[in-house]
Amino acid sequence: xxxxxxxxxxxxxxxxxxxxxxxxxxxxxxxxxxxxxxxxxxxxxxxxxxxxxxxxxxxxxxxxxxxxxxxxxxxxxxxxxxxxxxxxxxxxxxxxxxxxxxxxxxxxxxxxxxxxxxxxxxxxxxxxxxxxxxxxxxxxxxxxxxxxxxxxxxxxxxxxxxxxxxxxxxxxxxxxxxxxxxxxxxxxxxxxxxxxxxxxxxxxxxxxxxxxxxxxxxxxxxxxxxxxxxxxxxxxxxxxxxxxxxxxxxxxxxxxxxxxxxx
Amino acid sequence: xxxxxxxxxxxxxxxxxxxxxxxxxxxxxxxxxxxxxxxxxxxxxxxxxxxxxxxxxxxxxxxxxxxxxxxxxxxxxxxxxxxxxxxxxxxxxxxxxxxxxxxxxxxxxxxxxxxxxxxxxxxxxxxxxxxxxxxxxxxxxxxxxxxxxxxxxxxxxxxxxxxxxxxxxxxxxxxxxxxxxxxxxxxxxxxxxxxxxxxxxxxxxxxxxxxxxxxxxxxxxxxxxxxxxxxxxxxxxxxxxxx
Numbered sequence: 001x002x003x004x005x006x007x008x009x010x011x012x013x014x015x016x017x018x019x020x021x022x023x024x025x026x027x028x029x030x031x032x033x034x035x036x037x038x039x040x041x042x043x044x045x046x047x048x049x050x051x052x053x054x055x056x057x058x059x060x061x062x063x064x065x066x067x068x069x070x071x072x073x074x075x076x077x078x079x080x081x082x083x084x085x086x087x088x089x090x091x092x093x094x095x096x097x098x099x100x101x102x103x104x105x106x107x108x109x110x111x112x113x114x115x116x117x118x119x120x121x122x123x124x125x126x127x128x129x130x131x132x133x134x135x136x137x138x139x140x141x142x143x144x145x146x147x148x149x150x151x152x153x154x155x156x157x158x159x160x161x162x163x164x165x166x167x168x169x170x171x172x173x174x175x176x177x178x179x180x181x182x183x184x185x186x187x188x189x190x191x192x193x194x195x196x197x198x199x200x201x202x203x204x205x206x207x208x209x210x211x212x213x214x215x216x217x218x219x220x221x222x223x224x225x226x227x228x229x230x231x232x233x234x235x236x237x238x239x240x241x242x243x244x245x246x247x248x249x250x251x252x253x254x255x256x257x258x259x260x261x262x263x
Numbered sequence: 264x265x266x267x268x269x270x271x272x273x274x275x276x277x278x279x280x281x282x283x284x285x286x287x288x289x290x291x292x293x294x295x296x297x298x299x300x301x302x303x304x305x306x307x308x309x310x311x312x313x314x315x316x317x318x319x320x321x322x323x324x325x326x327x328x329x330x331x332x333x334x335x336x337x338x339x340x341x342x343x344x345x346x347x348x349x350x351x352x353x354x355x356x357x358x359x360x361x362x363x364x365x366x367x368x369x370x371x372x373x374x375x376x377x378x379x380x381x382x383x384x385x386x387x388x389x390x391x392x393x394x395x396x397x398x399x400x401x402x403x404x405x406x407x408x409x410x411x412x413x414x415x416x417x418x419x420x421x422x423x424x425x426x427x428x429x430x431x432x433x434x435x436x437x438x439x440x441x442x443x444x445x446x447x448x449x450x451x452x453x454x455x456x457x458x459x460x461x462x463x464x465x466x467x468x469x470x471x472x473x474x475x476x477x478x479x480x481x482x483x484x485x486x487x488x489x490x491x492x493x494x495x496x497x498x499x500x501x502x503x504x505x506x
Binding site for chain 1: 290292316317319320322324326327328330331332333343344347348392
């Protein structure tokens, strides 16, 4: 054991050092994207095209998922609330769960799986096909022309998608709760109206989805940009996009929830 | 190495001999650790990013597989450098792009995407894109690789004609002896990162240098050995131990 100790320590040290180096490298890449964003305001078209693209990718899956999550919330919420005799609060429960948590988080997870992977694969294949090098040789900075517009588009698209998710979720909860189960319609909407706070609940939810947008889009673009330009390399990068951004979103959600709702 | 104005200069050598590295050094994608690379009087390795990008506007490069943007049509691919670097209006861009595509014989394929045209045609679109801004220096990285003989002849012919029409300098990196010898004014032979021979095509044809002879006559064995260096066959089969 004592003989192996220096080896183990060295391995641990090496691990920590590479970890720190990777972190520094990632931070540098993040700053480089921010720096490359400077010229974008002169060409907003680059961003709007990407919002259209990324939003379109995810809209259907987000809308359908939102609706079904709403259905389930309606059913489960009713089953729990009825045992306390407070099924009138179903609207409030559905709306709070969606705006505070499920809307931003589930949207971000779906976004990572749908739009994130295609961003990674697109950038990775552009790199493999020397398209990014070709751009550099044409004196066009790929960070500015390709990466930065997608980055901002992801940040803008995410809260909109989360809003669509939450809105359809509320409607889903309504369909199950009111016409199907028979919760009072007036109570459903009025409790929601009275109990949901625009700053505490909605603004915090939007803030979460903006942060998730930054995280998920950055991870997807970084993985694509740093991918080995081979079929296996792009495949691995795509997988990493889903794993890393999902874990990052869940971790960030925990941290932000702890900071936001700590009354 | 010198690449004089108005000439087509070929850089030849086997795979891994450093041909593409020469192009990357000239384009500033790699920085020279020792020695200097000068383009139009500017030392490439000491330029900052901004100056390097300014210099690159005077260069056009054809990548090995064309490197066209697969999501854009042939027209938009050629229009890309014009849209990025000029403020020309749409009508003028259209005329310029059609002229460039006409020069490579693909004006009527303008609306097709890279996936809808053959490899040789894609290479020609990439040539049109490389010359979109009338560069002073055009670099071709393996322009003949993977092409059928007709397309090869077409590309070779284009390289020569465009060079003469634009009055620019062309650097042709290739291992295709026949086409390169037909169009180049001067040829450098590289092996393992060093210049092993140079001269005009006629001089090199007559050369008795063993490497050049092996290369232009496509011999399997010579200064570049057929066998990967290492132990001998006799050792591996255990014959030396027995005897």
